[in-house]
Amino acid sequence: MKNLDYQQIDPQALATPTPTPPPRPLPEHKPRRARRKWEVFPGKNRFCCDGRVIVARQCGVLPLTLGLIVLTSGLFFIFDCPFLVEHLTGCIPVIGGVLFVFVIISLLQTSFTDPGILPRATPEEAADIEKQIDNPTGSSSSYRPPPRTKEVVINQQVVKLKYCFTCKIFRPPRTSHCSLCDNCVERFDHHCPWVGNCVGKRNYRFFYTFIVSLSFLTAFIFGCVTTHLALRSQGGNGLVFALQASPASALELVVCFFSVWSILGLSGFHTYLVATNLTTNEDIKGSWSGKSGNEDVGNPYSYNSIIKNCCSVLCGPMPPSLIDRRGFVPSDDSVQTSPVEIDLPAAKNDTNMERDCLDFALSCAG
Amino acid sequence: MSKVKGSPGLCFVEDRRSNNRKRSSSAMAETHSLQDLRQAAVTSKVFVQRDYTSGTICKFQTKFPAELESRMDKQQFEETIQTLNNLYAEAEKLGGRSYLEGCLACLTAYTIFLCMETHYEKVLKKIAKYIQEQNEKIYAPLGLLLTDPIERGLRVVEITIFEDRSIGSR
Numbered sequence: 001m002k003n004l005d006y007q008q009i010d011p012q013a014l015a016t017p018t019p020t021p022p023p024r025p026l027p028e029h030k031p032r033r034a035r036r037k038w039e040v041f042p043g044k045n046r047f048c049c050d051g052r053v054i055v056a057r058q059c060g061v062l063p064l065t066l067g068l069i070v071l072t073s074g075l076f077f078i079f080d081c082p083f084l085v086e087h088l089t090g091c092i093p094v095i096g097g098v099l100f101v102f103v104i105i106s107l108l109q110t111s112f113t114d115p116g117i118l119p120r121a122t123p124e125e126a127a128d129i130e131k132q133i134d135n136p137t138g139s140s141s142s143y144r145p146p147p148r149t150k151e152v153v154i155n156q157q158v159v160k161l162k163y164c165f166t167c168k169i170f171r172p173p174r175t176s177h178c179s180l181c182d183n184c185v186e187r188f189d190h191h192c193p194w195v196g197n198c199v200g201k202r203n204y205r206f207f208y209t210f211i212v213s214l215s216f217l218t219a220f221i222f223g224c225v226t227t228h229l230a231l232r233s234q235g236g237n238g239l240v241f242a243l244q245a246s247p248a249s250a251l252e253l254v255v256c257f258f259s260v261w262s263i264l265g266l267s268g269f270h271t272y273l274v275a276t277n278l279t280t281n282e283d284i285k286g287s288w289s290g291k292s293g294n295e296d297v298g299n300p301y302s303y304n305s306i307i308k309n310c311c312s313v314l315c316g317p318m319p320p321s322l323i324d325r326r327g328f329v330p331s332d333d334s335v336q337t338s339p340v341e342i343d344l345p346a347a348k349n350d351t352n353m354e355r356d357c358l359d360f361a362l363s364c365a366g
Numbered sequence: 367m368s369k370v371k372g373s374p375g376l377c378f379v380e381d382r383r384s385n386n387r388k389r390s391s392s393a394m395a396e397t398h399s400l401q402d403l404r405q406a407a408v409t410s411k412v413f414v415q416r417d418y419t420s421g422t423i424c425k426f427q428t429k430f431p432a433e434l435e436s437r438m439d440k441q442q443f444e445e446t447i448q449t450l451n452n453l454y455a456e457a458e459k460l461g462g463r464s465y466l467e468g469c470l471a472c473l474t475a476y477t478i479f480l481c482m483e484t485h486y487e488k489v490l491k492k493i494a495k496y497i498q499e500q501n502e503k504i505y506a507p508l509g510l511l512l513t514d515p516i517e518r519g520l521r522v523v524e525i526t527i528f529e530d531r532s533i534g535s536r
Binding site for chain 2 (some may be wrong): 129172209317318
């Protein structure tokens, strides 16, 4: 560190001007490039565009999702639309286009938005929490103690807050730690491999828009392709002829047929979750369904009104990203915490100043 | 996607050489200013945790920490935290304005978030200014420093207690 370097140089010796100071490699004196916080982020995420874009490290099958959507829509616009425009109406490609744009934009936003990652505790914070939960009965700490929990009453319901050993915080209510991304995510819904990211507080609305618009798109394409094939096979030509005339439609039909059921089902499920202000995580675990036999259990976060629940989940204020990806890492932690600097009496202050001035002069010279 | 800036905490990135020069010239000040605090020693940090009794909204506990008893007035502390809580409640309020913003965003496929500053971000700026102001007027003269909770992921309000070296600062 810098102090060690100062001790090697005798200020008295350098007070006499020397023509050539000893050539020293001075890597420490070059101002270190300020690093952005995303570069030192501890979770398993990847960042692009200098921290503007965040993805989970395992992007899952996102390329497949994108590919399927683009391919199917592309085939639709190329092979089915001309026929349908000619025989039906010109609105079809317009509607298809709008839906396609909605789907792609919301997919990209779901994948590339911070889902609500909670930054890990600073060392001082972690120490403070450890102090509070340290067992006063003096259990020997050679083994990992049982999971620490804190109880809090929300809306007359007892909610247990668990301690996260990785992030060293007590998780806020509805927060869960995603093992794939190695982050605690607020209002954790699930980790979706199709979009390659967690779905949490900040990107749930994008995810919901994505699946709803995708279900409309697949249903629309399915309907249009069926109409197309039906029109072609009219006049005694038969379905086989129609399929031969437009083979791409067969592929679209297959993809859409299987997608429609699953995506419509998923949309329906998430509409139910939105209306009751639940997350997939809570629903799967049965946190509020009274499975534990306690009949008084109910969702403490629900507003008990479907409209208000929907509005709060989908149209509520957009919370900011807490991880500040593009902020700079504070370069000099020692400025705040080193006690060495201030306890010096006035005389030594001058020597330090002189040392610093000489050090600065050296760095300019060498 | 959003950029959140501005609090005294980030201002500690500074050249040590200029600190040294300032230190030798400013010597013993009777009351601390924010600049003097940068060179003082940190005795300890106090963390004011979140209060979850009202749900997941951002709210901090107003319980007065024991470590601050010798340094400041309980009333003042509670007032600061309460004001912060009110500001966060304003940011997260579900009302006509937030619904309008949400619906508009939905119609534009959320692309307006790329161009427009959200209501939450505007309130965060207000909060940053409030904390700066509180630090300058009230906390720095007592040898304390509030860190904007957004820098700690809205988990805690961190209060740094500096070594009290001035004579008659209270």
